Amino acid sequence: MRVPIAVRVALFALVVMGVYTYFANSIPQIESRPPQELSLEGGNVTPAQLVRAGQEIFRTKGTCEVCHRVGQAGARAPDLAGIGARAAQRKPGMSAKQYLIESLLQPNAYVVEGYPPIMPAVDRPPIGLNRSEVWAVVAYLQSLGGTVDVTLNDIPPTVGAGGGATAAAAEVKVPGDPKAGRAVFTGKGGCVACHKAGDIAGAPVGPDLSQIARIQTPEYIMRKILDPKGAGTVAGFPAGVMPQTFGQTLTAREYTDLVAFLLTLK
Amino acid sequence: MNDPRMVCRWGGALLALAALVVLAGVLPAGAQEAAREPAYRAFPVFGSRLAVWAVAQLHLNFAAFILGCPIFAVIIEIIGWRTGDARYDWLAREFVKLTFAAYSTTALLGALLLFLFVGYYPRFWAYMTSIFFPTYWVYALLFFAETFVVYLWYYGWDWLAGARKWIHVGLGVLANLLGTAILFVANAWVTFMVSPGGVDEAGRLVSLWGAINNFTWMPINIHRLLANIVFGGTIAAAYAAFRFLAAASDEERARYDWMGYVGNFVAISAFIVLPFAGYWLGFEIYQFNQTMGITMMGGFMSWLWIVQAILIGVLFLGSNYYLWLGMERIPGAERYRKYMPPMLLVLTVGFIIWATPRTMVLTFEEARAMGGTHHPFLGLFGVMSAKNTVVNLMILTTFLSYVLYRRANKESVKPWAPVGKLVQGVTFAVAAAAVVAIGVLGYYVESGVRVLRLSPLQVLVVLVTIIVVMAIDIPMFRGARSTGAIRWGAIAPRSQYVLILLAVTFTWLMGLMGFARSGIRQHWHVYGVLRDTSPDAVTPALGYAANVITVITVVFFALVMFIFWLGGLGERGKAKAPAPAPALAGGSHPPA
Numbered sequence: 001m002r003v004p005i006a007v008r009v010a011l012f013a014l015v016v017m018g019v020y021t022y023f024a025n026s027i028p029q030i031e032s033r034p035p036q037e038l039s040l041e042g043g044n045v046t047p048a049q050l051v052r053a054g055q056e057i058f059r060t061k062g063t064c065e066v067c068h069r070v071g072q073a074g075a076r077a078p079d080l081a082g083i084g085a086r087a088a089q090r091k092p093g094m095s096a097k098q099y100l101i102e103s104l105l106q107p108n109a110y111v112v113e114g115y116p117p118i119m120p121a122v123d124r125p126p127i128g129l130n131r132s133e134v135w136a137v138v139a140y141l142q143s144l145g146g147t148v149d150v151t152l153n154d155i156p157p158t159v160g161a162g163g164g165a166t167a168a169a170a171e172v173k174v175p176g177d178p179k180a181g182r183a184v185f186t187g188k189g190g191c192v193a194c195h196k197a198g199d200i201a202g203a204p205v206g207p208d209l210s211q212i213a214r215i216q217t218p219e220y221i222m223r224k225i226l227d228p229k230g231a232g233t234v235a236g237f238p239a240g241v242m243p244q245t246f247g248q249t250l251t252a253r254e255y256t257d258l259v260a261f262l263l264t265l266k
Numbered sequence: 267m268n269d270p271r272m273v274c275r276w277g278g279a280l281l282a283l284a285a286l287v288v289l290a291g292v293l294p295a296g297a298q299e300a301a302r303e304p305a306y307r308a309f310p311v312f313g314s315r316l317a318v319w320a321v322a323q324l325h326l327n328f329a330a331f332i333l334g335c336p337i338f339a340v341i342i343e344i345i346g347w348r349t350g351d352a353r354y355d356w357l358a359r360e361f362v363k364l365t366f367a368a369y370s371t372t373a374l375l376g377a378l379l380l381f382l383f384v385g386y387y388p389r390f391w392a393y394m395t396s397i398f399f400p401t402y403w404v405y406a407l408l409f410f411a412e413t414f415v416v417y418l419w420y421y422g423w424d425w426l427a428g429a430r431k432w433i434h435v436g437l438g439v440l441a442n443l444l445g446t447a448i449l450f451v452a453n454a455w456v457t458f459m460v461s462p463g464g465v466d467e468a469g470r471l472v473s474l475w476g477a478i479n480n481f482t483w484m485p486i487n488i489h490r491l492l493a494n495i496v497f498g499g500t501i502a503a504a505y506a507a508f509r510f511l512a513a514a515s516d517e518e519r520a521r522y523d524w525m526g527y528v529g530n531f532v533a534i535s536a537f538i539v540l541p542f543a544g545y546w547l548g549f550e551i552y553q554f555n556q557t558m559g560i561t562m563m564g565g566f567m568s569w570l571w572i573v574q575a576i577l578i579g580v581l582f583l584g585s586n587y588y589l590w591l592g593m594e595r596i597p598g599a600e601r602y603r604k605y606m607p608p609m610l611l612v613l614t615v616g617f618i619i620w621a622t623p624r625t626m627v628l629t630f631e632e633a634r635a636m637g638g639t640h641h642p643f644l645g646l647f648g649v650m651s652a653k654n655t656v657v658n659l660m661i662l663t664t665f666l667s668y669v670l671y672r673r674a675n676k677e678s679v680k681p682w683a684p685v686g687k688l689v690q691g692v693t694f695a696v697a698a699a700a701v702v703a704i705g706v707l708g709y710y711v712e713s714g715v716r717v718l719r720l721s722p723l724q725v726l727v728v729l730v731t732i733i734v735v736m737a738i739d740i741p742m743f744r745g746a747r748s749t750g751a752i753r754w755g756a757i758a759p760r761s762q763y764v765l766i767l768l769a770v771t772f773t774w775l776m777g778l779m780g781f782a783r784s785g786i787r788q789h790w791h792v793y794g795v796l797r798d799t800s801p802d803a804v805t806p807a808l809g810y811a812a813n814v815i816t817v818i819t820v821v822f823f824a825l826v827m828f829i830f831w832l833g834g835l836g837e838r839g840k841a842k843a844p845a846p847a848p849a850l851a852g853g854s855h856p857p858a
Contacts, residue, residue, distance in 0.1 A: 005512045006827075012763055013770045013823060017816045020774055024573050024812030030566040032805035034789035034798070066560045076560070118556040124467070125794035126557070219799055 035061030037220055039207065039234050040132040040152070047139065047148040054140025057133050062122060064137075070144060077119065078112045084146025097150045100138045104129075105159065123159045130160035130216075157211070176253075181261025184254050191258075194241065197265055205241060207234045213263045221262050225255065305389035306800045314386040315802035316814065321382060323780055323818045324825070325375035327497075327773060329452075330490070331826075332372050333445045334498025335365040336416070338532040340438035347431050357525055358438075361502055362420050367829045369416065373409075387800075390791045397464075397471050398455055401478070405451045412444035446491065453486050454478040459792050460783060461554040469795040481554035485547035492536045492543050497772055499533025504769035505830060507762035510755075520755030526765050527592060533768070534585050534668065538661050538732075541578075542725050549717065551786070558793065562786045570782055570808055572623050575653070577775045579617035582660045584768045586613060589667045591761040597750025599674035605666070612663045616656035624648035646709075650716060655705030658724045662698060665732055669739060676746035686742045690735050697731040700724075773822060777815035785811075 038053060038061075045053075058064045067077035087096035087103075091110055094102070102109050107119035122129045122137070129137065131152070138150045185191045186200060194205035197212075212221065224231040228242035243249075250258065309317040339361040346354025383391045395402075419437040426434035457480050462469075464476025471477065506526035513519040552559035561567065590606055593599035622644055646652065669690075680686070704724050708716045787793045789803040797803075 005508070009508055009511065009763075009766055012766060014820070016767055016770045017774060017819055020573070020577065020771075021812045021816045023576065025809035027569050027572065027808065029807035029809050030569070031807045032566045032785070032788045034803045063557055063561070066557060066565060076556075120555070120557060126555075126788075126790060217799075 036232070037130065037216060038133050038136065039130070039212075039216060040136065044204075047143075050136050050139040051143045051148060053133075054136035054138070054143075057129065057137050058140055061127070061133065062129060062137055063127060067119070077115055080141065080144055082145035084142040084144045084148075087141070087146065096142060096146050097138055097154055100141050101134070101150075101154060101156075104134055104137060105156070128160065131155050131157070131211075134159050176256030176258070176260030178257070178261040178264045180254075181257035181259065184250070184258045185261055188254065189246070189250065189258060197262075206237055209262065209265055211266060213266045218259070218263060222259055225250075225258065305387075307386045307388070309382070309386055313802060314382070314800070318379070318382050318386070319784075319814060320818050320821075321375060321379045323777055323815075324822055325372065325379050326780060327776065327818075327822045328368050328372035328375060328825075329449075330494040330497045330776065331501050332365045332368050333449055334494030334496070335361050335502060336438065336445060336498075337442050337495050338499060338529075339365070340435065340442055341532075342528065343438055344435055347435055353524070357528060359420075359423055360525065361498075361529075362416075362423075364502060364505060364830065365498075366416070366420050367832065368826070369413075371825065371829060373413075387791075390796065393469070393792070393796050394455060394458075397458065397474070397477050400474060401451055401454060405448065408444055408448045408451065412441060412448060415441040415444060449490060449494070450483075450487050453490065454480075454483055456783070457482040457486050460787060461551065461558075462792050462795050465795060469792070481550045482547060485543065485550045489540070489543040489547050492540050493776070495536035496533045496540060497776065499529045499531075499536065500765070500769040500772045501529075501826070503527075503529030503533060503765045505529075507765035510762050511759060516755055523755045523757055526762065530585070530588060530765060530768070531668075533772075534589075534664065537581065537585070538664060539729075541657055541661065542729075545721065545725065552717070555793070558786055561788070562782070566805070567782060567785060569623065570778065570785075572621055573808065573812075574775065574778060574782075575620040576617075577771055577778065579613075579620060579660075580771050581768060581775070582664060583613055583617065584764050584771070586610075586664055586667045588761055588764045588768070589671045591758055591764070593671055593674050594758065595753040595756040596671075596674040597753075598676070599671075602670040602674065605670060609663050609667060613660055616660040616663075619647045619656045620653050620660075622647040622652070649709075650721070651705050651708030654708070654721050654724055655701055658701045658728050659698060661728055662694065662701070662731065665735070666694060669735060672739065673743055673746075675749045675752065676743050677749060678742045678746050680742055680744075683742055686738045690738055693731055693734050697727050700727045770819070770823070773819050774815060777818055778811070781811045781815065 038057065040050070040053065067074060068080050071079065071081040073079045083100070084096060087099045088094075090099045091102075099110075103119075104122045107121060108117050111117045120127060123131075123134060135150060135152050135155050138155070139148050142148045142150060182200075185197060191197070191209075192200055192202040194203055195207065195209045196202040196204065197209045216224075220231060224242075226247045228244060229240065233239040246255070306314060308314060312320075339358045342354050342361065343358035346352065346356075346358060383394075415437055419434065419441050422434060422437065426437070454477070458477050461481040462477070463480035464471065464473040464478070466472050503526045506522040506529055510519055510522040510526060513522060548559070548563070551562060563571065586609065593602065624645065678686070701724050704720050704727070708720050711720065785805045788805050789798050790796065791798050
């Protein structure tokens with residue numbers, strides 16, 4: 001039986017594409033996942049937890065490993081082994097943590113000789129680390145041969161406040177009343193039982209929310225209220241304490257008012 | 267307009283255009299609405315990303331074909347007009363006919379893509395509209411103008427023949443200029459997503475021209491323009507190959523053999539310079555954002571370039587093999603057979619080196635046994651110096667194949683021909699040695715020097731070689747003595763499968779590069795400005811991407827075959843036109 005030309009050509013094309021597809025499936029499969037937001041503000045974070053969080057950010061959201069290695073020289077950026085001790089000697093009159101913070105936020109202020117000035121500011125998009133994350137990365141870098149003494153207060157409050165996605169998030173208008181939301185926070189919602197929020201004193205069971213709108217996206221805040229477990233627990237705080245029932249106990253109006261109030265906390 | 271096909275085609279194109287214009291008109295209201303609506307909606311079953319991916323890639327494939335094919339169609343028409351050879355005029359018309367058949371499908375896919383964006387990515391689309399709204403009108407007007415001119419070009423072929431041919435050629439040139447302008451407008455949107463410019467840190471528009479003329483706009487313009495020509499050429503050649511294989515007579519076989527040759531010749535000519543445009547694009551990505559460049563080449567996408575190297579290697583090998591098979595139907599070509607084995611060796615070694623990965627995913631024991639993640643020997647070839655060197659050598663080799671093909675049945679009668687050939691040979695040898703020497707030097711300099719100085723120098727060496735050799739070749743073989751006529755149609759059938767291989771590979775490669783261009787944005791709709799917060803924000807692994815690309819390519823070819831079949835329906839039952847007669851087997855001299 002003679003196979004029609006169209007069938008032969010189609011089979012040939014399918015075999016060719018099949019080979020390419022097979023090969024592409026047989027090599028290492030690497031996905032790129034969006035980074036998770038980390039919030040450590042107001043938490044009782046130990047230095048060890050901070051360093052661990054910083055190491056994770058260094059490898060993932062910070063994309064530091066694209067150019068930097070620890071214990072291995074690279075052509076694009078310096079080896080960071082021992083940077084915790086070396087940082088104090090980089091610039092006269094500057095402590096290790098001051099130098100590291102400056103290196104992350106203003107990378108071109110001091111460029112190590114022999115390397116190109118290619119490092120982006122880590123608190124700007126597309127990396128866009130928030131204040132907690134910069135804090136954790138500095139702690140991790142200090143731990144590489146030095147002493148971890150950085151505190152959240154060492155990180156400028158403006159870090160992570162501007163640019164791209166963050167700015168876009170700040171522009172989101174929630175159709176709620178912040179004043180009414182404040183009442184929900186202190187009243188029906190009972191949030192004050194565990195959270196401090198600006199001038200509202202609360203028990204330190206959960207994180208201090210005084211700057212929550214600066215360090216978190218509206219999407220995260222809205223999700224956290226409705227699904228606290230799914231949104232994750234801030235490091236240093238006990239998991240499973242926040243009620244899962246706000247979606248049922250709050251009315252839609254109360255919910256949007258509460259979110260509108262939280263978005264005023266910067 | 268009495269031709270029902272014509273009415274139907276006009277209707278399809280105008281419908282698509284009307285949809286575009288109407289949508290463009292309502293978009294500002296839609297954008298405001300979108301701010302109150304969810305940022306995303308979910309496309310049923312497949313998900314929004316996959317739906318947009320598939321339709322965008324299909325639209326891109328068709329658009330590349332209808333933009334690339336007319337470029338070389340008008341060049342061929344001009345050759346036919348100036349030489350008076352009717353074969354070229356017939357061929358140009360045949361190519362435009364293929365374009366024509368795909369025109370409405372391209373427009374409809376574009377409209378469908380727009381619907382998907384508006385419906386499933388409303389916040390993203392509202393943002394893009396806030397930046398590019400004025401350009402929508404430019405795009406719509408250009409689209410209308412191009413449609414009008416292309417239809418006039420195609421249907422006015424006989425009407426504007428003879429003394430009015432210059433007007434017809436002018437229409438062809440105008441159609442291409444309008445098509446290129448459309449490409450440039452659409453590229454502004456796409457490249458803005460990769461390397462946004464003209465906006466402040468909050469993403470608000472500061473300068474529309476800055477948004478258009480962003481870092482990657484012009485490199486993509488040039489790269490796509492060249493790639494479209496290659497794509498159009500390979501698809502047209504594959505069409506000719508199919509017709510050759512299905513041909514019922516020697517005359518038909520000869521005609522489509524020649525058509526396949528011309529399509530492939532145009533494709534190779536543009537393909538040879540395509541890597542240079544690609545290099546420029548990569549360079550500009552690094553200039554825009556080092557992190558993006560490094561992520562692209564050395565991060566999670568690094569293995570994609572190995573797959574790309576294999577595909578381009580196949581294109582190089584296939585293109586050369588086709589030329590060598592074609593020489594078998596040229597009397598006098600036997601003289602050059604001895605050059606083929608060394609050329610094959612260079613191409614094969616180049617292929618292998620280009621496809622060598624820099625690092626491998628290994629177990630700890632395997633890495634220890636090898637002495638690290640970099641192989642002590644093969645690791646040397648997995649770097650830019652080696653890869654750029656072999657790519658340039660492969661380009662030189664392909665060019666040499668073409669030079670030999672061109673002179674296969676010619677003997678120069680110029681008295682200075684021996685000196686000319688010697689100079690050409692020395693130029694090739696010096697160029698190859700220089701490319702290798704620069705490549706070796708690349709191992710001993712810092713990356714900045716390698717990227718900014720040495721790689722462009724290698725490119726320059728190859729380009730100068732092409733110019734010098736052709737500057738000698740053209741006068742040397744002008745009025746040359748023929749050793750025999752090309753036996754069109756007498757080529758081995760497997761050569762036609764090579765043409766199909768090239769078309770399939772290039773289409774698949776376009777899909778892969780589309781994935782690369784979108785993938786380097788990672789979890790950003792507009793890099794660093796508008797974040798992708800949808801459930802699809804994960805950039806998938808290469809295997810998944812390959813599966814999607816294959817399905818899209820299959821659908822594309824199925825649609826192309828269907829459209830070409832539809833286009834051919836009108837000819838059934840009609841008397842064969844006499845125009846193709848000059849392309850009979852045994853045509854007197856090689857084209858181009």
